[in-house]
Amino acid sequence: MSGPATIVDVRGVDVELEGRRILTDVNFNVRAGEFAGLIGSNGAGKTTLLRMMLGLVQPARGEVVWPNNAREQRRVGYVPQKVALDVDVPLRVRDFVALGDDGHRYGLRRRTQQTWDRVQEVLDAVEASDLGERRIGALSGGELQRVLMAHALVSSPELLLLDEPLANLDPGATEDIVTLLARVREREHVAILLSAHDINALLGVMDRVIYIANAHVASGPTDEVVRHDVLSRLYGHHVDVVRVHGRVLVVTGATSEGPVPEHPDLVVE
Amino acid sequence: MHWLFEPGIWSNPAVRTGVGVGMVVAVVSALVGLFTVMRSQSFAGHALADVATAGGAGAGVFGFSPLAGFVVGSLAGASAMEAIGVERVRQRDVATGVVLGGATGLSALFLYLITLNTSNAGSTQSILFGSLFSVSNSSFLVITVVSVAVCLALAALGRPLLFASVSPDAARARGVAVRRVALGYTLLMAVTVGLSAVVIGSVLSTALLIGPPAAALRLGRRLGATLALAAALGVGAVGFGVVASYDSFYWWPSHRALPVSFCVVTLVVVEVVTANVVARVWARRGANARA
Numbered sequence: 001m002s003g004p005a006t007i008v009d010v011r012g013v014d015v016e017l018e019g020r021r022i023l024t025d026v027n028f029n030v031r032a033g034e035f036a037g038l039i040g041s042n043g044a045g046k047t048t049l050l051r052m053m054l055g056l057v058q059p060a061r062g063e064v065v066w067p068n069n070a071r072e073q074r075r076v077g078y079v080p081q082k083v084a085l086d087v088d089v090p091l092r093v094r095d096f097v098a099l100g101d102d103g104h105r106y107g108l109r110r111r112t113q114q115t116w117d118r119v120q121e122v123l124d125a126v127e128a129s130d131l132g133e134r135r136i137g138a139l140s141g142g143e144l145q146r147v148l149m150a151h152a153l154v155s156s157p158e159l160l161l162l163d164e165p166l167a168n169l170d171p172g173a174t175e176d177i178v179t180l181l182a183r184v185r186e187r188e189h190v191a192i193l194l195s196a197h198d199i200n201a202l203l204g205v206m207d208r209v210i211y212i213a214n215a216h217v218a219s220g221p222t223d224e225v226v227r228h229d230v231l232s233r234l235y236g237h238h239v240d241v242v243r244v245h246g247r248v249l250v251v252t253g254a255t256s257e258g259p260v261p262e263h264p265d266l267v268v269e
Numbered sequence: 270m271h272w273l274f275e276p277g278i279w280s281n282p283a284v285r286t287g288v289g290v291g292m293v294v295a296v297v298s299a300l301v302g303l304f305t306v307m308r309s310q311s312f313a314g315h316a317l318a319d320v321a322t323a324g325g326a327g328a329g330v331f332g333f334s335p336l337a338g339f340v341v342g343s344l345a346g347a348s349a350m351e352a353i354g355v356e357r358v359r360q361r362d363v364a365t366g367v368v369l370g371g372a373t374g375l376s377a378l379f380l381y382l383i384t385l386n387t388s389n390a391g392s393t394q395s396i397l398f399g400s401l402f403s404v405s406n407s408s409f410l411v412i413t414v415v416s417v418a419v420c421l422a423l424a425a426l427g428r429p430l431l432f433a434s435v436s437p438d439a440a441r442a443r444g445v446a447v448r449r450v451a452l453g454y455t456l457l458m459a460v461t462v463g464l465s466a467v468v469i470g471s472v473l474s475t476a477l478l479i480g481p482p483a484a485a486l487r488l489g490r491r492l493g494a495t496l497a498l499a500a501a502l503g504v505g506a507v508g509f510g511v512v513a514s515y516d517s518f519y520w521w522p523s524h525r526a527l528p529v530s531f532c533v534v535t536l537v538v539v540e541v542v543t544a545n546v547v548a549r550v551w552a553r554r555g556a557n558a559r560a
Contacts (some may be wrong), residue, residue, distance in 0.1 A: 078442035088486040089307060089435055090495035096435065103432030104444045108424050130345075136435075151439065239378045240448055 001176050004031040006067055007159045008053060013062035015045070015052055021215055026062070028210050028219035030159060030193050037202040038195040043052070046195040047081060049212065055080060066164035070158045074104070077190070077234055081163040087137035094119050094132040094146050098167050101211070102150040121152040125187050127180060142173045146180070153188055160184075162194040166201055174201050175179065181205070188249030189220055200247045213252075276550055281515075285403040288511050290409045293467045295503030297416040301461040302482040303499050304445065304454060307401060308434045313350060313455070314474040317367045317462040320346030320372040322471035324463070325396045326379030335396070336408055338535050339471070340415075342464030345560070346372055347459035398530050399470030412464050419457050430454055431492070469507075473530045477503055480537035484544035506536040 006029045014025040022045045030036050040046050041182060051057045053064055054211050055071065070076050077100070091099075097119045098111055123129050126146040131139065139147060145165055152160055164183075166174045182205045199209065200220075209226060212221045213234045218225045225231075226248055232238040240251040281284060305314045322340015328335050346368050353364035381394050395403070404412070423430075431446045432440040441447050458478075465474035481502035489495025510533030518526040 026323065051373075051438075074444050076442065078439055080436065080438040080442075083436050083439070084486050085435060086307070090489040091435065092491060099428065099432045099435070100439070100443070103428050103440060105428055106425050108427050131358050146437075153437075154513060155443075179474070 002032055006031050007070055009065040009067065010053065011063050011065060012166060013052065013059045013064065015048055016060045017048065017059060019070065023052075023212075023217070025215045030191050032206075033185065033189060034191045034207045035105050035182065035202075035205050036191070036193045036208040036210055037199065037206045038193055038197045038210045038212065039180075039197070039202075040195075041197055044212045045215065046212060047163055049217075049245045050193070050195060053161065059128070066119075068158070075158045075159040076163055077155065077157035079145075079152045079160070079162040079165055080149045081167065083144070085137045087135075089135075091136045091138045092132065093110065093128070093134050093136055093139070094123070097123060097147065097150045097154050100154040116155055118156075119150075122153045122188075123147075125153065125184055126150045139143075142176070145169070145177060153184065154192065155214045156188070157190055159191045161191065162192065162199070164195050164212060166194075166196050166198070178202060178205055185264060199250075199255075203246070203248065220229060282457055283402040283432050284511065284515060286404055288508060290404045290468055290535070291401055291507035291511060292413055293409075293413050293416050293482070294465050295507040296463050296500045297419050298418060298465050298474070298477040299481045299499035299503035300496055301458055302478040303485065303496055304423075304430060304434060305458055305478055306482045306486055308454075310361075310455075310458070311475075311479050312362060312437040313365045313457060314478045316350075316372075317343045317346050317459050318466055318471045318474045318478075319369055319376070321394060321459075321474070323372040323375040323439055323465040325466060325471060326376050326383060329392050330379045330382045336411060336464075336467050339462055339466045342372070343459040343466070344456060345464035347455045351455055362441060372406060374547060378418070378446045395470075397470055398528060399466070399468055399475065401468055401529050404468065406465070412467070415460060415464060422453070422457055426453055426457070450544060469530045469533055473534050473550060474538045476534045477506070479528045480534075480541050481506065484540045487544040487548040502537075502540050506533050506540060510534075 009029040010026055012028040013023060014021065023199060026049065038046050038049065048057055052059055054076065055064075066072070094116070096179065098115055099116075101115060101118065102109075102111065120132065121128070123132055126149045128143065128146040128150060130141060131147060136144075136147065149162070149165075150158075152162075169177065178201050181192055181194065193210075194202065205221065206222055208220060209222045209224050210217055211231065213231070213233060214236050216234050218230050220236050226241055227237060228241045231241060231250060235252055237252075241250060242249040300312065305311060321343040322503055324338040324340070324345070325335050326338075327342065328338020345412075348457045349368045350361075353367060380393050380396070394404045395505045429440065429445045430453075431451050432443070437447050460479060462474055464475050468474075469477060484497040484502055485495045485499035488499050511529055513532040513536075514527050514529035517532070518524055
């Protein structure tokens with residue numbers, strides 16, 4: 001079956017940190033132009049999984065395959081969860097964004113007009129056109145999130161990894177960022193893998209969910225993964241999936257007995 | 270200008286050399302120190318100055334060149350810190366503290382051994398508080414060449430160092446060898462601190478490494494301008510510090526000059542305080558303008 005090319009293929013990966021098993025037999029892939037959500041509660045291993053994909057954490061078993069060598073050719077953008085920027089950092093936003101393109105190069109070659117044009121292009125793409133001259137340490141949380149995206153996009157990556165970009169944002173800002181990312185995907189032709197602990201903000205844009213719980217991962221279209229039977233197997237105990245007013249509520253640790261109840265998902269419309 | 274420059278100040282070769290070497294060290298300390306402050310490595314910078322003392326004191330005991338002793342001591346300390354591990358801030362502080370503790374013990378031993386020899390009575394003062402006016406022309410040349418080399422290496426390391434300093438995870442993901450860059454930078458900082466320790470003393474070299482950059486960071490908006498401002502503030506502190514020390518000889522009937530290190534450091538402190546006040550005034554004006 002042909003379709004969009006696979007950008008990254010995670011195959012049978014186990015990850016251990018300081019002797020503790022964080023991920024077990026993880027399998028999924030991300031395809032060109034896809035919007036994938038990496039969903040799991042705090043501490044489930046989402047950041048570890050993203051860092052493992054980037055080669056910053058070594059798997060104990062399995063492998064991460066980049067069929068087109070996107071990682072080696074630096075065509076993977078990454079927006080980390082924490083960027084501790086001191087208010088006194090002497091960088092304008094556009095200087096910081098440009099570092100995403102040439103920050104790995106030694107020497108002080110002067111930046112070309114082409115680089116500055118590209119910087120402005122990605123600032124436009126993330127709707128931060130007017131932030132270029134601002135000091136990076138003086139941005140609000142929402143502004144910084146957009147600038148971090150521009151920073152990751154400036155090198156024209158094939159895949160953009162975002163670690164909890166919606167954390168600490170109010171509902172309005174969350175919706176803005178998700179809508180913006182959907183537009184960025186179209187405009188920059190980039191696949192997106194975004195980690196979050198709440199699936200609902202992403203329901204309207206996700207092509208695929210990668211659900212992580214209990215060190216295991218289930219991956220596929222949202223309707224096929226976010227189901228009572230799949231998630232109960234994943235968590236290893238009974239889980240209810242409640243759908244109400246277009247939102248999904250995953251209820252873990254409920255009072256139901258037994259490993260995996262056989263009744264269909266609870267659907268409330 | 271007689272109110273500022275007492276007669277004969279520039280005809281004194283020791284003063285001319287002292288001002289020259291002081292300014293060279295001030296520039297390299299400011300440029301390197303800007304990253305020290307941005308990377309929250311001020312404690313490591315200060316510790317390296319103390320570790321350099323052990324090197325300088327060791328050189329005094331074993332009869333080596335003080336310059337070599339300070340620089341080699343500082344480099345050895347930096348290597349030890351890196352070997353112990355500096356990945357996280359807490360680990361970095363622990364590693365720095367362990368090396369600092371060991372080096373301070375060595376300094377105490379070497380300085381004690383120096384004081385046993387009465388002909389070296391002035392060495393302890395010189396090691397701890399510098400000897401700007403006793404720098405020889407050959408040492409001036411060596412310090413200048415090494416300083417230029419440090420600046421060139423810093424320029425070569427520039428963007429990866431800046432990237433790794435502001436966003437280490439993103440830098441790693443982009444292929445920056447963050448650990449190697451950190452090691453390279455720490456060694457540059459060690460050489461700088463070693464040079465600075467020879468000139469204004471290991472106890473006070475932290476002032477040149479941290480003070481002017483900290484002041485410049487409060488005021489600068491762009492990296493190039495901030496580096497230039499830090500260098501200018503460092504040069505200003507050293508230049509006017511030397512002049513103040515020389516002039517102070519005529520300030521009191523007792524004709525005793527203030528120590529040059531004291532004058533330099535006092536000016537550095539004045540610069541930092543002034544920069545903080547100016548930055549606060551600017552911030553308040555900005556807030557009022559937005560309101």
